[in-house]
Amino acid sequence: xxxxxxxxxxxxxxxxxxxxxxxxxxxxxxxxxxxxxxxxxxxxxxxxxxxxxxxxxxxxxxxxxxxxxxxxxxxxxxxxxxxxxxxxxxxxxxxxxxxxxxxxxxxxxxxxxxxxxxxxxxxxxxxxxxxxxxxxxxxxxxxxxxxxxxxxxxxxxxxxxxxxxxxxxxxxxxxxxxxxxxxxxxxxxxxxxxxxxxxxxxxxxxxxxxxxxxxxxxxxxxxxxxxxxxxxxxxxxxxxxxxxxxxxxxxxxxxxxxxxxxxxxxxxxxxxxxxxxxxxxxxxxxxxxxxxxxxxxxxxxxxxxxxxxxxxxxxxx
Numbered sequence: 001x002x003x004x005x006x007x008x009x010x011x012x013x014x015x016x017x018x019x020x021x022x023x024x025x026x027x028x029x030x031x032x033x034x035x036x037x038x039x040x041x042x043x044x045x046x047x048x049x050x051x052x053x054x055x056x057x058x059x060x061x062x063x064x065x066x067x068x069x070x071x072x073x074x075x076x077x078x079x080x081x082x083x084x085x086x087x088x089x090x091x092x093x094x095x096x097x098x099x100x101x102x103x104x105x106x107x108x109x110x111x112x113x114x115x116x117x118x119x120x121x122x123x124x125x126x127x128x129x130x131x132x133x134x135x136x137x138x139x140x141x142x143x144x145x146x147x148x149x150x151x152x153x154x155x156x157x158x159x160x161x162x163x164x165x166x167x168x169x170x171x172x173x174x175x176x177x178x179x180x181x182x183x184x185x186x187x188x189x190x191x192x193x194x195x196x197x198x199x200x201x202x203x204x205x206x207x208x209x210x211x212x213x214x215x216x217x218x219x220x221x222x223x224x225x226x227x228x229x230x231x232x233x234x235x236x237x238x239x240x241x242x243x244x245x246x247x248x249x250x251x252x253x254x255x256x257x258x259x260x261x262x263x264x265x266x267x268x269x270x271x272x273x274x275x276x277x278x279x280x281x282x283x284x285x286x287x288x289x290x291x292x293x294x295x296x297x298x299x300x301x302x303x304x305x306x307x308x309x310x311x312x313x314x315x316x317x
Contacts, residue, residue, distance in 0.1 A: 091111055100309075164189040215245065
């Protein structure tokens with residue numbers, strides 16, 4: 001039996017023909033965790049946020065350091081991840097059948113209370129990110145890691161029975177038909193396949209636009225502006241939701257380079273929300289404490305689990 005190496009996993013991450021089903025995401029996550037159990041990279045605990053850790057690879061990979069990993073969400077053993085992923089797939093199958101009523105069953109309430117759904121998604125994506133961190137140059141993988149998170153969310157939405165696709169729009173400006181604004185939409189989803197006609201060009205009234213990013217850093221402004229401009233250009237409210245993995249990065253704290261820093265701009269977020277327009281939903285797999293502690297932010301931001309089990313169905317009625 002051939003032993004899988006980190007270089008093999010690097011090749012998998014770069015393969016643009018891979019990851020077209022959820023089982024592919026299980027494979028990469030399970031392989032990474034199994035490799036870590038064998039390779040035993042140095043595990044470093046953040047001095048200012050003890051629930052975050054880093055893995056440092058050996059000299060073969062120039063002692064590269066992974067992104068911070070939230071141990072409240074990250075499965076560190078392959079066996080635990082395998083068991084959780086199997087329950088995750090079972091839950092998605094049940095969600096497809098039960099939809100909004102899923103939270104009314106006792107066993108599903110127990111599952112949701114465990115937060116395991118968010119944990120599975122977080123572990124998959126941060127395994128991919130940690131593989132990307134082993135590349136010689138971070139730029140080799142940064143874009144690909146974001147693409148894979150977008151694809152992961154796309155597949156999950158499809159798995160629960162909704163229609164979901166990426167879409168590029170070229171919208172003419174009112175009174176200036178020779179000028180067009182181009183929009184690359186990460187996700188457009190609906191309960192049923194919407195038929196685009198001359199009366200509802202570009203986005204059907206039953207469709208919802210989703211922006212999917214690993215972090216809101218340097219991106220949150222554009223998402224608010226996209227909703228504003230799409231609504232203005234198309235002449236009706238366009239529902240837009242934002243889905244993020246997390247908002248943390250490594251930062252120096254005192255003499256340590258393994259501190260944790262938030263990249264979430266709360267003032268910008270609330271400013272756009274109050275002065276421009278509200279998004280129709282903002283969801284994090286790993287929300288920051290301020291998002292639950294601040295009453296104003298708590299009204300606007302939820303975790304991804306709530307999106308999948310409640311808001312997704314309410315938005316697409």
